[in-house]
Amino acid sequence: MSHVRRPSAVLPRPNWGWQDAAACRNEEVILFFGPDGERQPEREIRERKAKAVCASCPVRLDCLNYALSRPEKYGAWGGLNEDERATERRRRMRRVSAA
Numbered sequence: 001m002s003h004v005r006r007p008s009a010v011l012p013r014p015n016w017g018w019q020d021a022a023a024c025r026n027e028e029v030i031l032f033f034g035p036d037g038e039r040q041p042e043r044e045i046r047e048r049k050a051k052a053v054c055a056s057c058p059v060r061l062d063c064l065n066y067a068l069s070r071p072e073k074y075g076a077w078g079g080l081n082e083d084e085r086a087t088e089r090r091r092r093m094r095r096v097s098a099a
Contacts, residue, residue: 067085
């Protein structure tokens with residue numbers, strides 16, 4: 001018996017060009033992706049600083065849309081942390097299904 005091979009879902013290759021104009025380009029990565037074992041008070045301070053960088057970024061929406069279209073589980077992307085991105089994904093899915 002022959003087996004039919006199904007193509008796996010492959011996400012399209014991202015366009016990374018927007019990163020050239022990103023405000024975070026010269027920042028330390030740890031500002032956006034905290035260390036293992038980070039305590040909540042330190043995390044809140046770090047995320048507030050990361051979000052301040054994102055707030056003035058000319059490609060913030062490109063960054064956020066990239067992170068929402070991919071399974072980016074960690075870090076600050078487009079001014080949102082992990083939990084905020086999960087909420088935004090659900091909001092967008094509800095909007096699409098309501099249309």
